[in-house]
Structures are given as structure tokens and as C-alpha cells.
Amino acid sequence: MTYSQARLRILPSVRCLFDKLVQIKVEGVAPHKPVELRSKLVDDKGVVFRASARYKADAAGLVDVCRSPSLGGSYRGVEPMGLFWSMAPDTPHSKLQKKTVLSPAVVEFEALNGETGERLATASNERGCMTEGMKRIPLQEGRLRGVLFIPPGKGPFPGIMDLYIFGGGLTEPRASLLAGYRTGDWHPIYFSRWYHGVIDVSFSVWDLSDDPTSGENRASLIPIERASCQFLFAVSEDDHNWNSAFFAKHAAAILRNHGKESFQVVSYPKAGHLLDVPHMPYCPTGFHALVGSVVSFGGEPKAHSEAQLDLWERVQAFFKSHLQQKSSF
Structure with a gap:
């Protein structure tokens, strides 16, 4: 088995909601050989975030990030989502900005030969914030700005107001994710985000x-x-x-x-x-x-x-x- 047979997989799907866990696997590499995994994301302000981790393939030539320990890099140990939460910005003192939820955050992955640095395989994970059928309605009254998220289905639904802001303006991921959340007999939520153009409400x-x-x-x-x-x-x-x-x-x-x-x-x-x-x-x-x-x-x-x-x-x-x-x- 050679490195040329390597395949990078994102399971259960390359598309998911932002808060969901995914399983990252590298298959088809030489048994017991070193593999480096890298992740990269460009946020809505153009800031690049990166992480990396070094692994050793098992006897079957497999690296399963949910089971295999990272031997070094941005984190150590078994961390299924380590390549996400450990990403650091190229521009110091930057927080990842996802100002619009109409498009997903795209995390790009690559697997490299741990000995030569040769790229073996690539994959990407699209992490969205809106469930299918959800409506996003911008709101404005004077200097007030907001967004109303309405989930699919027959309402009315209970509602929540989220006042979270960062750096001015609206920050929508938390609101939109909760608006689409349902479990058992709990109805999904109307969720709105508000801020005042002059007064910081935080x-x-x-x-x-x-x-x-x-x-x-x-x-x-x-x-x-x-x-x-x-x-x-x-x-x-x-x-x-x-x-x-x-x-x-x-x-x-x-x-x-x-x-x-x-x-x-x-x-x-x-x-x-x-x-x-x-x-x-x-x-x-x-x-x-x-x-x-x-x-x-x-x-x-x-x-x-x-x-x-x-x-x-x-x-x-x-x-x-x-x-x-x-x-x-």
C-alpha cells in the first residue's frame, strides 16, 4: 500500500450545520507512517484561520481523528473536532467573523505525507447555520436593526430575542442555529437579533x-x-x-x-x-x-x-x- 492511494473523508456528510460534529478519516496510507492534517477557513472579513495536527496511521493505513491521538501541532490527544476549535488566525487578535448565515463557512482540509510534506488528499466541509426552509427576514425600525429567523412548519412558535453582538453589527450564527433546533415535541423558535446603532446594549x-x-x-x-x-x-x-x-x-x-x-x-x-x-x-x-x-x-x-x-x-x-x-x- 502506498501514499498514492490515500483518501480524505468527512463523515457523515461534507455538509452539516455549524454546531455538528463530523468524523475526519484518512484512508489508504502506508501502515504506521506519519500523516499531517491541516485545516483552513477564511471568514467573512477575509481573515485566514488555520490548524494542523500530526498523526500516525494504524496497521490498516487509517487515521481516524475521532479515535487516533494527535502527536503534536495545534493540539494533542484524541480531539474529534480539534482541527476546528484550535484554528488560529493569520492576523493576530482576530475572532472568526460569520456576519451572514446565507452562505456556509467552508473548512478546507488536506492530508500530507508526514515525512516529505507531499499532499496526499484534500476535502472540504460546508458548515451552515440555517436549516432547509428557514426564512431570514431583516428588520429595521429607526436606528434599530435586527433579523427574524422563522423555521419551516406551521406556527405560531415560541420566541427568543438574542442581544449578542461582537464588534458592532449583527452576529447571526447562534440565533439561526437555535431557530432550526427541534427535539421531541419542542417547536422550533422564532429568533431575532437586535442592536442599537448608537447604544451598546451589552x-x-x-x-x-x-x-x-x-x-x-x-x-x-x-x-x-x-x-x-x-x-x-x-x-x-x-x-x-x-x-x-x-x-x-x-x-x-x-x-x-x-x-x-x-x-x-x-x-x-x-x-x-x-x-x-x-x-x-x-x-x-x-x-x-x-x-x-x-x-x-x-x-x-x-x-x-x-x-x-x-x-x-x-x-x-x-x-x-x-x-x-x-x-x-
């Missing part, structure tokens, strides 16, 4: 040290004790932008002091600031408009990736449970 304090419960700072507190809804607080314990653990504990204490147990707190010890959809490349640093310089977002790549996957599953379970209970459709 928290705008970096490394806040003042006590928000004291003096004039109390005016900034959100009176969550008045809320009748359920809360899911996600804490990145290595968040270098917000003191996430402090604020989550404070919010939980307020609710508990008012006789409410309508919350969950989930903590991720080595996760950084930017928890995104699963398999999104880890972003350690970026330009922060508030402070006018590059800042560290914290976290460790592998742990941060695991946190994104775990939180995504928890968010889906949270909405399934509480939207279904409240729904009167």
Missing part, C-alpha cells in the same frame, strides 16, 4: 472593581428580583473582561433573598470571555473598543471548547424545558 465594563451594590453604583443594578422568568447564568471563571463569577453569585443571591429559586448557575473553570457556538475557534485576545487596546479574553483552548459544547447543550435543554412549559400555542 455590558460595557472591563475588569470592573467597584462594588455595584454600593452608593451611586446601585443605579446600574438590574432589579432581577421582579422577574417572573427562569435564569441560566453561565460563568467563565477565567474571564478576563468581566468578573463573571462575582456577578452570577450576586444575581443568584438577590433571587434567593427574595425567596426565588428560579435560576441555575453553571461554571467553567478554564473558560474565557467569549463563549460561542460549539467548535468555534478559540479567541484568546482581541481589540476592545472601550479601552482602546488589545485585551486578553482569558481561558485555555481545550477547556474553552469543551465549555462551549456543554453550554450549548444546556441552553437547548433550558429552552426546551421552560418554553414548552409556558407555551400556550
Whole structure:
């Protein structure tokens, strides 16, 4: 068996949704020989992201990324989606930008002879954010901008509003992915994304040290004790932008002091600031408009990736449970 018989496969399909796991296999290489795998993605702003990992083929001339350990490169060990979450930008301090969900993100792969560097095989994975039949409707009212995602099927459906933004403008992958999610008897969701052209609706304090419960700072507190809804607080314990653990504990204490147990707190010890959809490349640093310089977002790549996957599953379970209970459709 020679390297010329090599084949690179993406299973179960070369097309999938962005949050789905795929199996990457290299078949038909010489037994026990080194193979290097590389991944590459160009985001919507033209920034190139890359990762690589070195493997050793088994006795059958197979490298299965879901089973075979990486021996070095962008990550080590058995990491089925390592070639995705470990991708780093050619341009420093860049986060992968997927501003439009009308087209998929295309990840290109190549397998190389680990001894000579010769290219053996190539493949690509198209990772979309919209399910078939979903409608994407841009919305505008004055300076407000948004997008409404309507899943296929007969409505009405329960709805969620997502206020997540990064770097100004709309960021649509999370909204569109959740809009198409369904399991059991849970209806898919209307999902809209909003931002204001002048006012940043996200928290705008970096490394806040003042006590928000004291003096004039109390005016900034959100009176969550008045809320009748359920809360899911996600804490990145290595968040270098917000003191996430402090604020989550404070919010939980307020609710508990008012006789409410309508919350969950989930903590991720080595996760950084930017928890995104699963398999999104880890972003350690970026330009922060508030402070006018590059800042560290914290976290460790592998742990941060695991946190994104775990939180995504928890968010889906949270909405399934509480939207279904409240729904009167």
C-alpha cells in the first residue's frame, strides 16, 4: 500500500450545520507512517484561520481523528473536532467573523505525507447555520436593526430575542442555529437579533472593581428580583473582561433573598470571555473598543471548547424545558 492511494473523508456528510460534529478519516496510507492534517477557513472579513495536527496511521493505513491521538501541532490527544476549535488566525487578535448565515463557512482540509510534506488528499466541509426552509427576514425600525429567523412548519412558535453582538453589527450564527433546533415535541423558535446603532446594549465594563451594590453604583443594578422568568447564568471563571463569577453569585443571591429559586448557575473553570457556538475557534485576545487596546479574553483552548459544547447543550435543554412549559400555542 502506498501514499498514492490515500483518501480524505468527512463523515457523515461534507455538509452539516455549524454546531455538528463530523468524523475526519484518512484512508489508504502506508501502515504506521506519519500523516499531517491541516485545516483552513477564511471568514467573512477575509481573515485566514488555520490548524494542523500530526498523526500516525494504524496497521490498516487509517487515521481516524475521532479515535487516533494527535502527536503534536495545534493540539494533542484524541480531539474529534480539534482541527476546528484550535484554528488560529493569520492576523493576530482576530475572532472568526460569520456576519451572514446565507452562505456556509467552508473548512478546507488536506492530508500530507508526514515525512516529505507531499499532499496526499484534500476535502472540504460546508458548515451552515440555517436549516432547509428557514426564512431570514431583516428588520429595521429607526436606528434599530435586527433579523427574524422563522423555521419551516406551521406556527405560531415560541420566541427568543438574542442581544449578542461582537464588534458592532449583527452576529447571526447562534440565533439561526437555535431557530432550526427541534427535539421531541419542542417547536422550533422564532429568533431575532437586535442592536442599537448608537447604544451598546451589552455590558460595557472591563475588569470592573467597584462594588455595584454600593452608593451611586446601585443605579446600574438590574432589579432581577421582579422577574417572573427562569435564569441560566453561565460563568467563565477565567474571564478576563468581566468578573463573571462575582456577578452570577450576586444575581443568584438577590433571587434567593427574595425567596426565588428560579435560576441555575453553571461554571467553567478554564473558560474565557467569549463563549460561542460549539467548535468555534478559540479567541484568546482581541481589540476592545472601550479601552482602546488589545485585551486578553482569558481561558485555555481545550477547556474553552469543551465549555462551549456543554453550554450549548444546556441552553437547548433550558429552552426546551421552560418554553414548552409556558407555551400556550
